[in-house]
Amino acid sequence: MSLPRRLFRLGIRRPGGARDEMLEELEFHLESRIAQLVARGLSPEDARREAVRRLGGSLAQTRRRLGDSAERRDRRMDMLQAMRNLADDVAYAVRGLARRPGFTIAAVLMLAIGIGANTALYSAVDALLLRSLPYAEPSRLMDVVQTNGPGGNSPWSWPRYRYFRDAATSYASIALHQYSQTTLTGTDPERIGIEEVTAAYLPTLGLKVRLGHDFPGDLDAGPGARKVALISDALWQRRYNADPAVTGRTISLNRESWEIAGVLPPGFRGLSGRADVLVNLTARQADDLIQPWSLEFDLIGRLRPGVTPAAAASEAHILGGRIAEVFPVEKGTLTTDAAPERWSADARPLNAIRVAPALRRSLLVLFGAVGMVLLITCVNMANLLMARALARKQEIAVRLAIGASRARLIRLLVTESVVLALMGGVASLGVALAGARILSLINPTEALRAQGLAGGIGAVSFEMIHLDASALAFAFGLTLVVGLLFGLAPAWSGTRADLSRDLRDGSPLARGGRGIGVSRRSLVVAEVALALVLLAGSGLMLRSLGNLLQVDPGFDARHVLTLRLALPPGEVAHDSMPGFYDEIQAALAALPGVDGVALEDCPPLNGGCNSTIMTFADRPPSATGNAMIGVHWVSPEWFRTMRVPLLRGRGFTGADRIGAPKVVVINETAARRYFPGEDPLGKQVAVYQGGFNTGAEVVGIVGDVRYETIDSTARPDAYIPYAQAPVGRMMIFVRTTQDPAALAPSAMARLRQVAPSAPIYDIQPMESRLASASSQARFSAILLGLFALVALTLAVTGIYGVMSFAVAQRTREIGIRIALGADRRRVLALILREGGLLALVGAGIGLAAALASTRVLRGMLFEVTTTDPGTYAAMIVVLAAAALTASWLPARRAARVDPMVAIRAD
Amino acid sequence: MAEALPLIKGTLDLLVLKALSWAPMHGFEICAWLEERSDGSFDVDDGALYYSLHRMEERGLIRSEWRLTDNNRRARYYQLLPAGRTHLRTETASLERYVRALTGILSARPA
Structure with a gap:
């Protein structure tokens, strides 16, 4: 038209x-x-x-x-x-964009990355933090914990639960649950997740079985009840071919048979998110359940209608205090310090604890950072469009002169930016899809535990991340907002034409000397400032990651394959276990390329292992308080296989077997902490596990190994020869001369022959365990680094664009200066100074903003402060170098201006 | 004067367009023109005429503007647009075909 x-x-x-x-x-x-x-x-x-x-x-x-x-x-x-009108405007916009494919493609790419990354992270934030929990009226669900001093939360024992259940009035229903693993025995044994629960578990969550019936209520009466199980929909499909007649049949768990009452609703695998079977915990025998200090169960409750979480919390405080009086702390029980403990209880909305706080924080930081990237993208787009609007000043002036209203022209220009944004939005879906997919694959639950990020509800996991309708709506809304955001300002200033002047002046380039507008300069300054904030944040995270990777975990993870082995109870008699394990080790050692085989019960970087108290034969118990010590069952070869250095004394030998005098090896930290100024070797200690409470001799000291997380310091540990106290669950470590992953199939095949009915699972090279122990830090650092890189690129193109434009505008002025004898080097300096000034102001503002905002990273950083001067200096240097480079090209163009051509132009 | 015939559905629009194909007219002029041409054989409701005008203006067949009449009165004049002219031509042709076919059948006599 x-x-x-x-x-x-x-x-x-x-x-x-x-x-x-x-x-x-x-x-x-x-x-x-x-x-x-x-x-x-x-x-x-x-x-x-x-x-x-x-x-x-x-x-x-x-x-x-x-x-x-x-x-x-x-x-x-x-x-x-x-x-x-809209169709006209859109057609006009599309024609305009098609005329400048370079600009359009660059803009669409920029927006696709910006919007796509935001959408992907939104889908993570939505899945992990926002989406309502998949239970009936989730806002009424509470997690009730016992508390032991600030931050010390503890699970419940059966007697304490019973007291709480009978006294509490806030809840319509409460239930216990505890996740663990068990072996599905029979043909083709399998390691599966299991939750021991009370009968009210499903009703409390507001769920119903899809087949059969729920736990009968009478199961909750007390210990020794009959054994009843509910199986997950997944297990029902996989092991029972979705047979509707499954109810009434039995399932064999750890060689005990349980009656299958029903099938769980599809998708529900307990609050742990990993259970394939729910069983009634009252199937345990009384002596296993009535210990008030056997704190192992988690407690959830559904609030009565009208009861607020705060009311429930204050009731929990009161009842917690009463429970502490009913079940007093006995002297000499497992406590971590000598101070008298104040036990109480607390209730929090289940939704509030859905993920570990550290995870919540790092997600929000990343979401904030990616939002900042989008903001820079918008600023950059506004900058580009403003340059376009300037170039079209004359066209716009003509339109205004012949009667187009300003509102109509603004609409025309904003339509263009929204069309551009929509194109970017469509392209962003690819980025978002890939991003969400990557996000859903990282951080399996085991990796989270190895980083101290477990906690929260297992059912809320990274696997839930996908692009759903809400993410698409978010992307669409974001696209419109972004289009308006970067379109409105240029349209506004672009149509604020001084009519007569623009018509009279003709070419906008004719107005030499005025340089570029304040608005464009401020946009570039804003870009630089935002980029510095991201650079500083990512610099700190990278630094922290570097420190993390420098940490010596205490062993050599290279060329080691790890496999878990769980013997069903009764599979191998207790006294035959050492022989059985010897057989396994011998079988694996015979494989080609194997350099060493060893066993240990709890792998390094597991997020914590079993621990107990230790007492000393030559000291009264009160002298040392309760010395906590980690307990590890190992085979004699383990230290050598894992390259854990033996510092003093001896390791274990084949002679340290049942019947021989009991011996332990302790780590360096234990030696330092519990034997200050004396020689631990030859000392008698009692370790309250594995029958070592009767006393054992310390025969050696080995280096520290990090069993918790890579960034937590080693704790005191003791090693017990497994041949003196066999346990049914072991991890096998195989050192090879080749790629450990390549060894897995032959190792599996060999183990199947030796131990056909023991499930073997969790097979991975030790190096990948080590890698997943820092995966969260790596992930945050890499993403932040990527965002910072994008931000830097955008800021640099912003500076380049503005300086190129300034030089183009001032070509005639520069030409005259050169004609009048100005030194070309001074011209170069002039332009560089202008670009440098923009960068300097931006960096100044950015520095202040970065110092203020990187505070959110506190707690995510390892051995770096949020104000680390080295990092800031490095990032400012990076930014300055980039800014100078961006100004260099236009400046060189200015210095090469041919005065004759420049003056004759126009 | 014979009893006036009711209009076949859709033909009013066509008649109005035909009227406007001579010159821009206001509503009453169109009424008068139709009455004159049909010699009173069609029963045109004056109100229906205005609905027809609204319909066709909305469809972009005609447009309207306020002008002064010869007597210096303000009146709303309707004018045929190119789309309206095309519409008139094609609809007239199809109506003629229809009438011819109908007449051929109805006027046939048994052999």
Whole structure:
């Protein structure tokens, strides 16, 4: 459509409104008709009656109906017009964008990355932090814990639970649950997740079985109840072919048979998210359940309608205090310090603890960072469009001069930016899809535990991340907001034309000397500042990651394959276990390329292992308080296989077997902490596990190994020869001369022959365990680094764009200067100074903003402070170098200006 | 004067377009023109005429504007748009075909 038609179609609005006009038209019609009829000889009265009759009888009704019709006509025409305008504007925008493919492609790519990354992270934030939990009325679900001093949360024992259940009035229903693993025995044994729960578990969550029936309520009466199980939908499909007759059959867990009562609803695998079987915990025998200090169960409750979480919490405080009086701390029980403990209880909404706080924080930091990237993208886009608007100043002035309204022109320009944003939005879906997929694959639960990020509800996991309708809606909304954001400012300033001046001046380039507008400079400054914030944040994270990777875990993870082995109870008699393990080790050692085989019960970087107290034969118990010590069952070869250095004394030998004097090896930290100023070797200690409470001799000291997380310091540990106290669950470590992953199939095959009915699982090279121990830090650092890189690139293109434009505008001025004898080097310096100034101001503002905002990283950093001067200095240098490079090219162009060409131009 | 015939559905629009194909007219002029041409054989409701005008303006077949009549009265004049002219031509042709076919059948006599 031609320009004039576009302009003249604007604002055709009839004055007075359609209804009034219709009435006037009708009045005119009546008069004309009456005049006609009178001329034919009717009396005025008859003529009027006849005229009204011909209009359809009642005049009032005719007026109303025709008025309605006229209004409807105008409404529809306006709507049609608006749609045509929009279609015109869109077509105009598309033509304009198609004319400049380079600009368009760059802009669409920029937006695709910005919007896509935001959408991907949104989907993570939504899945992990926002989406309501998949249970009935999740806001009424509470997690109740016992507390032991600030931050010390503890699970429940059966007797304490019973007291709480009988006394609490806030809840409609409460239930215990505890996750562990068990072996599905029988043919093709399998290691599966299991939750021991009370019968009220499903009703408390508001769930119903999909098949069969729930736990009968009488199971909760007390210990020694019959064994009842509910199986997951997944297990039902996988092991029972979705057989509807499964209820009433039995399932064999650890060689005990359980009656299958029903099948869980699809997708539900307990609050742990990993259970395939739920069993009633009351199936345990009384002596296993009635210990008040056997704190192992988690407690959830569903609030009665109308009870607030705060009311439930204060009730928990009161009841917690009472429970502490009913079940006092006995002297000499497992406590970590000598101070008297204040036990109480607390209730928190289940939703509030859905993920570990550290995980929540790092997600929010990343979301904030990616938002900042998008903001820079917007600023950059605004900058580009502003340059375009300047170049189109004359066209816009012409349009204004011939009567286009400013609002209409702004709409035209904003349409262009929204069209651009929509193109970017569509392209961003690819980025978002890939991003969400990557996010869903990282951080399996085991990796989270190895980083101290477990906790929260296992059912809320990274696997839940996917692009769903809400993510798409987010992307669409974001796209529109972004389009308006970067379109409005350039459209506003671009149409604020000083008409006469722009028409008179002709080419905008003719106005030399004025340089570029304040608005564009501020945009570049903002970009630089934002980029520095991201650079500083990512610099700190990278530094922290570097420190983390420098940590010596205490062993050599290279070329080691690890496999877990769990013997079902009774599979191998207790006393035959050492022989059985010897057999396994011998079988594996015979494989080609194997350099060493060893066993240990709990692998390094496991997020914590089993621990107990230790007492000393030559000291009264009160002298040392309760010395906590980690306990590890190992084979004699383990230290050598894992390259854990033996510092003093001896390791274990084949002679340290059942019947021989009991011996332990302790780590360096234990030696330092518990034997200050004395020689631990030869000392008698009692370790309250594995039958070592009767005393054992310390025979060696080995180096520290990190069993918790890579960033937590080693704790005191003791090693027990497994041959003196066999356990049924071991991890096998195989050192090879080749790629450990390549060894897995032959090792599996060999183990199947030796131990056909023991499940072997969790097979991975030790190096990947080590890697997952820092995966969260690595992931955050890499993502932040990526964001910072994008931000830096955008800031640099911003500076480059503005400086190129400034040089182009000032070509004539520069030409004159050079003609008058200015040194070309001074011209170069002039332009560089201008670019440098922008970068300097931006960096200054950015520095302040970074110092303020990197505080959110505290707690995510390892051995780096949030104000680490080295990092800041390095990032400012990076930014300055980038800014100078970006200004260098335009400056060199300016210095090469040919005065004759420049002055003759225009 | 014979009893006036009711209009076949859709033909009013066509008649109005035909009227406007001569010159821009206001509503009453269109009424008068139709009455004159049909010699009173069609029963045109004056109100229906205005609905027809609204409909066709909305469809972009005609447009309207306020002008002064010869007697210096303000009146809303309707004018045929190119789309309306095309519509008139094609609809007239199809109506003629229809009438011819109908007449051929109805006027046939048994051999």
